[in-house]
Amino acid sequence: MAIQTETQDSPLTIAGKTFHNRFLLGTGKFRSKTELTESITASGAQIVTVALRRIDLERHEENIIEHIPKGVTLLVNTSGARNAKEALRIARLAKASGCGNWIKIEVINDSKYLLPDNYGTIKATEMLVAEGFIVMPYMYPDLYVARELVKAGAATVMPLGSLIGSHQGLKAKEFIKILINEIDVPIVVDAGIGRPSQAAEAMEMGADAVLVNTAVAAAGNPAQIAQAFSLATAAGRLAYLSKLPAIKSHANSSSPLTGFLFEE
């Protein structure tokens, strides 16, 4: 289902490719391939993330690519990489498959919180950009690091909202706002978005897109919640474009600061 909006919004543009849906879907943790396909279709997601794993030699499982509708852009994540070198190796494997060269860099050397290693991410971004990959780095919202990522050639910057799978929403809200203000490439809020309202919140404050995985895959009705997420993302975007009025402070009758300007 594609979200039709009549607004004057320019499309999301990443590496020269345009997308009208700002909701990105992760494909991990789905109970069945059918639920995955239905979720992609119901939400109209145009970019989905996938991972690379050793094939299961006993089970001969079907490749997930078969279940992703044609025309959807694949974003291969480097999950499993604990440093930049490993991320590069995974990226090269992905490229060899012929399934495009869009890579979501995940350099995580932390099995407790799954927090991204910002510095490994910068290194990985430099290495992958040098080899011609379209790089979308997943990172912890730090302005210096975001600037380095842009300098290194990242196509977007993907700050986490909160810990992966935590459904805590935008714990890092104020710091994501700083990135939105200061960084000129698209900001895709990734990780921790647990409810459609949180996706809307991210978009209302000016994020360019959101990526959700666990909240959809683990839901009772993934396709339905995926649709809700997509609608919420579009609603948040529309609200942002409408420029909500600022919250005004109350005026009072005396004018101690500027009264002198109006005295005769």
Add this chain to the structure above:
Amino acid sequence: MNIILNGKLREINSAMTLRSLVEQFSKNPNHVIAEVNGNIITHDQWPSWRIQDGDTLELVNFVGGG
């Protein structure tokens, strides 16, 4: 012939090509990526690529991920 396939020791038929090996383990070899001794071997080379004794092979494909 012994090789290490996806981290485990395995005995395979000496006459195997990479193509026939992959076909043994995957319904759709086109989406499998093969790395032999740290080098990625492209699909067009598979039919003629002979596996050697002691090779380390990694066969990976796409799975769901966030």
Add this chain to the structure above:
Amino acid sequence: MISLQKIKNILAQQKPEEVERLAREANQITQHYFGRAISLYAPVYISNYCSSHCTYCGFHVHNRIDRMKLTPDQMHKEMSHIAGSGIENILILTGESYKATPLAYLKEAVEIAKQYFSSISLEVHPMEEAEYRELFEAGVDGIAIYQETYHRQRYAQVHLSGKKKDYDYRRSAPERIARAGIRQISMGILLGLADDVGEDLYELFEHLRWMEKNFPGVEYSLSFPRLRPIKGLGFEPCSVTDLTLIKVICLTRICFPRVGINLSTRENAQLRNRALDLGITKISAASKTSVGGYTAENPEELDPQFDIQDERSVDEIVQMLKHRKFDPVFTDWRRIENESAA
């Protein structure tokens, strides 16, 4: 970044309650980010030689004034007088003459200033990055360079000859200054030059925004000198009311909470006092704007760049600040070594 339309709306706003609301927001932000600290500085004009023709300025190349350039001894005299009043931040100014006041002359002035002041800024002609770097290594902490007006057509109308005619060279100077390592950059527009204050302010904001994004480590400040007609020049500035000036200050404070805002002695004491509540963070004290003006025997015979309206001494300013519970700061920066990062 605030839109041009919003700026225009605010500048058009006449209702006292709305202006007060704007002021209150500016006041709160200033207190939040700057507390009660007000930085004090003094300008010293060391040369009024100029090779450009700016129709609004008394120093322009064709204006018949006595051209003067301080010798090192004269610089010592002026600077020691200023330092005697307690000033630690000095702003060294020259007209824009590449020949009369070349880099070597400026560096000499900086060397002398170092003996009297803990922080040195310059407001001089725009130059190359390598030259700015030499100034940085010589000990310059800040450079002030105002685009005057961002409106290209108006810029061309008022800058008739000389290097100042080159709009782009001037506009790109802040970038060169930042690349050279200079820590403080002051930018601004002359109120009264272009008739659309809103547009000029918007362009200035955009320029500052760009600088902030690309050179985030620099400390920025803005200045809004209000043009006054100068006898014999035949230049009529557009009228800019006190209300407009106050609104410009408030808007700047609201849009750029951490940027310094400077108000010189061009403005009268009452306005300066009031503006302190609204976002001003830097003021000059006991200024003289003629070359050698601090220690001249007959200062009224000298040609000032602009007429001073606030003639209070440093002590008087300090007293006023303390009375209004502001915290006068003479120095918050002491240079140890200016080393280039590269």
